[in-house]
Amino acid sequence: MTELVRLSKRMSELGLSSRREADEWIARGWVRVDGQVISELGSKVLPHQKITVERQAAAEQSKRVxxxxxxxxxxxxxxxxxxxxxxxxxxxxxxxxxxxxxxxxxxxxxxxxxxxxxxxxxxxxxxxxxxxxxxxxxxxxxxxTAIEKEYLVRVQYTKEGKLPESDLKKLCFGLWMDGKPLLAAKVRWQNDDQLSFTLREGKKRQIRRMCDMVGLKVIGLKRVRIGKxxxxxxxxxxxxxxxxxxxx
The missing domain is CATH 3.30.70.580 (Pseudouridine synthase I, catalytic domain, N-terminal subdomain)
Structure with a gap:
């Protein structure tokens, strides 16, 4: 049997709006399911049902910056x-x-x-x-989300010599944080003291903590790209x- 799902959740899944927006529009009578206006919050729909929104909703959304x-x-x-x-x-x-x-x-x-x-x-x-x-x-x-975020990170190695290649590979894949393995990252040297990190997740202070695990001290961190x-x-x-x- 196909399960009922909250209308606001379904609208979010379809990319029509966020859940909060959907609830606002439903309350204003701006949402139709199979042509019928649905104005009760918490209403549920079947996945195959057609959801449309009134022009006012699209106009309001287009004004958002x-x-x-x-x-x-x-x-x-x-x-x-x-x-x-x-x-x-x-x-x-x-x-x-x-x-x-x-x-x-x-x-x-x-x-x-x-x-x-x-x-x-x-x-x-x-x-x-x-x-x-x-x-x-x-x-x-x-x-x-699988949106990449790219950072330029100025670092200082706190041990003798240079960061071993094996530790650079660990930064790319193999480190654990908060009891879970980190997703694969792209980490490469830009110059002698600067690394480029490309991540698909964003745990709190993730790059600083990753660097700390391999003996690197972060001197400066700058985000230069989110997706495209x-x-x-x-x-x-x-x-x-x-x-x-x-x-x-």
Missing amino acids: TVLINKPMGYVSGQAEDGYTPAVALIKAENRWADDPSPETFHPTQLRSLVPAGRLDIDSVGLLILTQDGRVAKTLIGQD VKLGDLPVGQWRYLRPDEQF
Whole structure:
């Protein structure tokens, strides 16, 4: 027998919206199942049933913005903590990159529900994504995401000589963290003291902890790419809109 599934969950699976968005739209009467308006939260559907959304929902979704920021050191990704300022505080007209090609006009309403899709440690810099769009957040931080994130990591070897090739291979595959094996990573030398890390997961302080396991001390860490979206020439402390042609 085919099992019933929550309508909001099914909409999220189909990429129509995030679950939270779906619940908002259902409450507003903007969702139809097989042509019938469904306005009761918690309603369930069968996987084969046709789900459509009203034009108002699509119009509201299209107004939601996603921004890229080059996070400086000393800013936290999410909520303000221990006296540190959250990165969203940098999203204001005067910090917008002068070379941003987007025709989008900045308005303070864009700060409403603008949340980080992923985290970047307080002492790390580089690409951070903030979005109002639940679909973008799900793509980047959903449970089954396979989006790559690339980092440039300046390191210092704390033992004699150079990092053995066997330990470089361990960084690529073979390390365990929090009782589980880490997914395979791509790690290679960029120059004498800088490594490039490409990961498909993001455990707390993962790169620093991985480096520590093989005797490397992290001196600096910068995220330069998330999926197909690159930090590029975006200056530190400035931001720009995600372009319509950019896909993670």
